[in-house]
Amino acid sequence: MCQTAANQAAQNQPQQDNFSDVLENLREICYNVENAKAKYRKSGEDIKIMAVTKTVPAEKVNFAVSQGITLLGENRVQEYLSKKDLYDKTAEVQFIGRLQTNKVKYIINDVTLIQSVDSLKLAGEIDRLAAKNNKVMNVLVEINIGNEATKSGVSADGLEELVWEISQLENVAVKGLMAIPPVGSGEDVFDKMNGIFLRVKEKSIPNVSMDILSMGMSGDYELAIKHGSNLVRIGTRLFGVRNYMEG
Ligand SMILES: *Cc1c(COP(=O)(O)O)cnc(C)c1O
Numbered sequence: 494m495c496q497t498a499a500n501q502a503a504q505n506q507p508q509q510d511n512f513s514d515v516l517e518n519l520r521e522i523c524y525n526v527e528n529a530k531a532k533y534r535k536s537g538e539d540i541k542i543m544a545v546t547k548t549v550p551a552e553k554v555n556f557a558v559s560q561g562i563t564l565l566g567e568n569r570v571q572e573y574l575s576k577k578d579l580y581d582k583t584a585e586v587q588f589i590g591r592l593q594t595n596k597v598k599y600i601i602n603d604v605t606l607i608q609s610v611d612s613l614k615l616a617g618e619i620d621r622l623a624a625k626n627n628k629v630m631n632v633l634v635e636i637n638i639g640n641e642a643t644k645s646g647v648s649a650d651g652l653e654e655l656v657w658e659i660s661q662l663e664n665v666a667v668k669g670l671m672a673i674p675p676v677g678s679g680e681d682v683f684d685k686m687n688g689i690f691l692r693v694k695e696k697s698i699p700n701v702s703m704d705i706l707s708m709g710m711s712g713d714y715e716l717a718i719k720h721g722s723n724l725v726r727i728g729t730r731l732f733g734v735r736n737y738m739e740g
């Protein structure tokens with residue numbers, strides 16, 4: 494995808510004026526991701542860049558897709574439902590926001606991965622609806638790595654038990670972990686998260702594959718890549734400052 498962004502730039506295609514900053518930003522992110530990868534990771538490792546779309550109009554999201562973005566991250570069910578029909582269907586959509594059990598039904602057939610599973614209750618509802626729709630839903634288990642009262646996610650202490658419990662569900666497949674380190678976290682927090690990820694991976698729990706470590710946002714994605722992340726979730730650095738408060 495970074496190749497695409499570079500090519501588009503080289504061809505110097507005319508762009509819609511108000512979106513030209515998105516292409517500029519995307520090229521910078523690609524450059525930084527490639528650099529971090531070269532510096533800290535083994536060659537051949539794949540690091541995915543997700544565009545986080547909250548508050549961003551569908552046409553701006555589609556512009557990013559036209560420039561090479563292949564993965565979209567959705568935070569809010571309501572907002573997603575209002576935009577999904579407008580989205581370029583070539584991009585894969587994953588859910589990354591807090592998810593109430595009574596809203597799983599609205600996204601179960603549209604997203605390929607739910608990154609924000611932090612309770613057996615939520616996993617159980619995903620399992621029930623996945624079974625009903627004849628599918629297996631891929632999920633990540635979200636850890637509250639900073640133990641922040643305001644954030645969702647299971648505690649590091651409770652993680653392993655939860656992963657074991659979810660592994661028993663037939664229509665849910667755990668594919669890895671997701672974390673939102675507190676703003677301004679030091680390297681120790683990212684390193685701790687990577688350590689947890691590798692430890693769970695070593696357990697080789699049946700029906701669980703630790704393929705994805707989703708960690709890193711606009712302010713810390715290079716640090717996250719240094720510490721094992723292979724999926725970075727970028728909002729403001731790509732689309733600009735959001736227009737209204739999160740909530
Ligand atoms: C908003 C959000 C992001 C992106 O945050 P930025 O700092 O704007 O890059 C990433 N992950 C989650 C879960 C988010 O809610």
